[in-house]
Amino acid sequence: MYRQKYIFLLPGLLVLIAVILFPLLFTIRVSFSSWDVYNPGLNNAGGAMYARMWEDARYWEALWRLSLLSVSTVLIQYVLGFALALLVWREIAARRFFRVLFLVPMMTTPVVMSVIWRTIFHESLGPLNPILNAIGIGAQPWLSQPGFAFAAVMIVEIWQWTPFMFLLLLAGLLSLPSEPYLAAKVDGAGPIRTFLSVTFPMMGAISVGAILIRAIEASKIMETVYVLTSGGPGTSTETVSYYIYIRGMRDFQIGYSAALSLTYLIIMAVALTLIAKALMRLMVRGANA
Amino acid sequence: MTAGTTLKRGFLATTALALTAGGALAEDYSKYGIKEDVPGICSYASIDAKDYSGRTLNVITHAIPVIGEPTALHAQQFQELTGATVNVVHVPFGDLFQRVMIPFQTRQAAYDVLFYASLWIGDFNPYLAEVPAEYQQVSGMESVTATYRGIASWGDRMLQYTMDGDRHYLKYRADVFNSPEAQALFKEKTGRDLTVPATWEEYNEVAAAFTNTDWDGDGAPNFGTAEVTKRDDLMFSAFISRVAPYAKHPDVKGGFFFDLETMTPLVNSPGWVRGLELFVEAQASMPPGGTSFGLGDEIFSFGGGQTLMSYSWDDAFIQAMQEDSPIRNKVAAAMLPGAREVWNRETGQWDTFDEPNRVAYVTWGWTSAVAKDSQNQDMAFDFLCFFANEGNTESDLQIGRFGINPYRDSHFDPAFYEAELGWDKAVAETYTTTLKGIDTAPNQVFDLRVPGVGEFMSSLAAGVARAQSGEQTAQAALDGVAAEWTAIVERIGADRVREAYANVVALEDR
Numbered sequence: 171m172y173r174q175k176y177i178f179l180l181p182g183l184l185v186l187i188a189v190i191l192f193p194l195l196f197t198i199r200v201s202f203s204s205w206d207v208y209n210p211g212l213n214n215a216g217g218a219m220y221a222r223m224w225e226d227a228r229y230w231e232a233l234w235r236l237s238l239l240s241v242s243t244v245l246i247q248y249v250l251g252f253a254l255a256l257l258v259w260r261e262i263a264a265r266r267f268f269r270v271l272f273l274v275p276m277m278t279t280p281v282v283m284s285v286i287w288r289t290i291f292h293e294s295l296g297p298l299n300p301i302l303n304a305i306g307i308g309a310q311p312w313l314s315q316p317g318f319a320f321a322a323v324m325i326v327e328i329w330q331w332t333p334f335m336f337l338l339l340l341a342g343l344l345s346l347p348s349e350p351y352l353a354a355k356v357d358g359a360g361p362i363r364t365f366l367s368v369t370f371p372m373m374g375a376i377s378v379g380a381i382l383i384r385a386i387e388a389s390k391i392m393e394t395v396y397v398l399t400s401g402g403p404g405t406s407t408e409t410v411s412y413y414i415y416i417r418g419m420r421d422f423q424i425g426y427s428a429a430l431s432l433t434y435l436i437i438m439a440v441a442l443t444l445i446a447k448a449l450m451r452l453m454v455r456g457a458n459a
Numbered sequence: 460m461t462a463g464t465t466l467k468r469g470f471l472a473t474t475a476l477a478l479t480a481g482g483a484l485a486e487d488y489s490k491y492g493i494k495e496d497v498p499g500i501c502s503y504a505s506i507d508a509k510d511y512s513g514r515t516l517n518v519i520t521h522a523i524p525v526i527g528e529p530t531a532l533h534a535q536q537f538q539e540l541t542g543a544t545v546n547v548v549h550v551p552f553g554d555l556f557q558r559v560m561i562p563f564q565t566r567q568a569a570y571d572v573l574f575y576a577s578l579w580i581g582d583f584n585p586y587l588a589e590v591p592a593e594y595q596q597v598s599g600m601e602s603v604t605a606t607y608r609g610i611a612s613w614g615d616r617m618l619q620y621t622m623d624g625d626r627h628y629l630k631y632r633a634d635v636f637n638s639p640e641a642q643a644l645f646k647e648k649t650g651r652d653l654t655v656p657a658t659w660e661e662y663n664e665v666a667a668a669f670t671n672t673d674w675d676g677d678g679a680p681n682f683g684t685a686e687v688t689k690r691d692d693l694m695f696s697a698f699i700s701r702v703a704p705y706a707k708h709p710d711v712k713g714g715f716f717f718d719l720e721t722m723t724p725l726v727n728s729p730g731w732v733r734g735l736e737l738f739v740e741a742q743a744s745m746p747p748g749g750t751s752f753g754l755g756d757e758i759f760s761f762g763g764g765q766t767l768m769s770y771s772w773d774d775a776f777i778q779a780m781q782e783d784s785p786i787r788n789k790v791a792a793a794m795l796p797g798a799r800e801v802w803n804r805e806t807g808q809w810d811t812f813d814e815p816n817r818v819a820y821v822t823w824g825w826t827s828a829v830a831k832d833s834q835n836q837d838m839a840f841d842f843l844c845f846f847a848n849e850g851n852t853e854s855d856l857q858i859g860r861f862g863i864n865p866y867r868d869s870h871f872d873p874a875f876y877e878a879e880l881g882w883d884k885a886v887a888e889t890y891t892t893t894l895k896g897i898d899t900a901p902n903q904v905f906d907l908r909v910p911g912v913g914e915f916m917s918s919l920a921a922g923v924a925r926a927q928s929g930e931q932t933a934q935a936a937l938d939g940v941a942a943e944w945t946a947i948v949e950r951i952g953a954d955r956v957r958e959a960y961a962n963v964v965a966l967e968d969r
Binding site (some may be wrong): 204206207208210211228292293294295299309311312313314316319396399400401402403404405406416418419420421422423 | 553554556557560564582689690691692746747748749750751753756759760765910911913914917921924925927928929930950951952955
């Protein structure tokens with residue numbers, strides 16, 4: 171009965187297999203080979219690449235570094251994005267202008283902006299250190315000291331992607347019903363009380379969505395690191411994506427980089443699922459029901 | 460029509476034909492920017508006589524301007540002369556290796572002509588066509604120096620078509636070294652006379668004495684040294700320059716990176732560790748941000764007059780000698796500093812030398828080749844031979860951003876730089892004497908031209924970066940590199956690496 175419906179589903183299913191499943195299955199196959207610059211092709215290396223990965227301290231360090239970078243930048247982006255959205259949600263002068271202005275960083279190409287930021291942070295030629303000198307803070311080793319370099323990557327990420335948070339959260343704010351605000355006003359709630367008891371809880375679902383989307387994107391950070399620091403000084407800003415790029419593209423270890431990528435995919439899928447569940451419990455009313 | 464008119468018309472027609480033929484014989488190719496079209500099979504006239512209409516040549520090269528710009532220029536000229544269609548794909552350096560390698564491994568004849576870093580020959584050699592004998596015998600190829608012919612060769616076969624010559628050497632501000640004030644300052648700080656550094660210890664000492672000092676009087680602080688220190692941005696070459704005189708003993712043959720017999724990595728031997736310690740020490744004399752300088756930063760730091768000394772490829776020197784440079788004709792070149800104590804791995808001891816052990820590091824060089832699977836090898840070799848003909852090369856050498864540097868005997872003539880580029884005689888002589896000295900140096904080091912060179916160098920750069928950032932000591936960092944190199948050799952196969960490395964050792968131990 172109604173078996174013909176499966177025939178209609180078939181074209182879409184085939185496209186799905188071709189576009190999504192085939193590359194994934196191929197990557198899995200490649201990860202069990204030792205394809206590299208001197209052993210081209212799909213031989214059978216068993217789990218050798220995974221065993222090698224287990225002992226690759228640089229990969230695990232990069233994963234830990236990425237976690238720190240993603241969590242901290244996404245949280246800061248959320249706070250700033252929410253604050254900016256609240257600012258232009260209200261009736262303020264030149265509201266439309268500010269809405270567009272806040273979106274500009276997101277609309278620029280990450281590689282181009284990273285080059286611009288690298289110039290800004292350049293300790294000899296960039297404009298930032300003279301400004302810091304002028305205001306008495308003093309020049310800082312932005313790209314040549316591990317801690318500062320990590321902070322520089324964070325700054326660029328936050329600058330570039332806060333507008334994305336802003337956009338989603340502003341859309342959420344604009345869709346909120348007005349009745350709860352009227353009720354809060356009648357009950358005499360002030361702005362902080364209204365925010366904590368009305369706005370923030372009602373924004374829970376969209377907040378979780380925004381944080382998750384950004385967390386997924388932040389976990390793939392590559393361009394900023396590539397252009398700004400090349401993973402240095404030492405390995406202090408090397409993230410997983412950049413490390414996989416080095417192994418795959420620079421060193422041409424196709425099999426090994428496939429194993430790294432798949433493991434990374436699984437870790438991220440599990441981690442983001444857990445984060446999503448935790449955020450839903452914390453931020454969305456009725457999510458436990 | 461009278462007989463006279465017929466005769467007159469016949470005479471005119473004959474004259475016109477003769478003039479046309481004469482014109483064709485002495486075609487003026489100066490519109491292409493060359494001074495002289497040197498006769499031969501690679502000349503403009505010879506290439507102009509060929510007809511490749513309806514055929515397509517696919518070329519992969521580096522991004523514009525370095526190598527990419529001359530590739531595009533000569534491809535356009537070749538197209539105009541022969542009627543061929545030449546497609547040029549420009550690729551950023553970080554992607555170039557894999558963009559060449561993937562079609563090779565998957566047996567796609569994606570590109571006929573390839574421009575790439577010459578040290579990749581260890582990986583690319585199975586996929587390259589040998590340069591035919593007739594092209595090896597043209598005057599432009601016969602005048603390539605033995606060093607660069609060696610770089611183009613894999614064993615006894617020439618697989619790469621030479622179109623560039625690179626090496627590392629020292630550049631310094633001659634005006635400062637000759638200044639009585641600077642000499643007095645140095646004497647006061649160190650107690651010895653200011654001389655061009657003969658060892659890396661002296662280099663560090665001079666750099667430290669002149670760092671954070673306004674020695675050019677422009678109101679901004681100057682610094683001692685600009686070096687390529689950014690990981691994954693050719694820093695490994697800078698490091699090898701610093702290590703070579705401590706680790707490449709003039710009397711010990713059989714390998715600088717590995718012991719050729721055992722294929723044991725030598726990168727954590729005392730000579731290498733000493734070089735790294737001095738590299739780390741020099742960070743104190745670099746400009747702000749100098750510990751993360753890429754090649755571009757190094758070029759602009761020295762070429763812009765910020766630093767007293769530098770060492771790497773020609774680019775910084777050429778930048779300093781550009782017409783609009785504030786330090787034009789104030790610079791000089793010299794062989795890389797050496798070492799008075801050299802590690803002897805055969806005796807396991809440091810040997811002392813009265814005259815510093817100087818090692819010429821012949822590193823990199825862009826090169827070109829034709830794919831073995833190309834269906835257009837005739838046209839491809841014609842294109843390369845045209846690209847590198849004497850007229851084109853002489854013109855390309857004059858444009859710094861092209862990245863083409865001296866590699867023929869004639870390129871070491873100081874008169875060329877005086878006449879064509881307006882350099883002062885002293886600068887031209889110091890430049891050509893240095894280049895010639897490197898080319899004929901008895902103790903040379905070449906890049907590690909073996910399969911997997913990218914992985915070896917990536918591992919080396921990561922280890923050096925750890926020492927630079929203070930994450931590890933020099934010894935611990937290089938011990939880590941040695942362990943990684945051992946694992947890489949095991950994966951590739953010691954015999955396979957040894958066979959390739961023997962070619963490098965053969966160049967060094969000639």
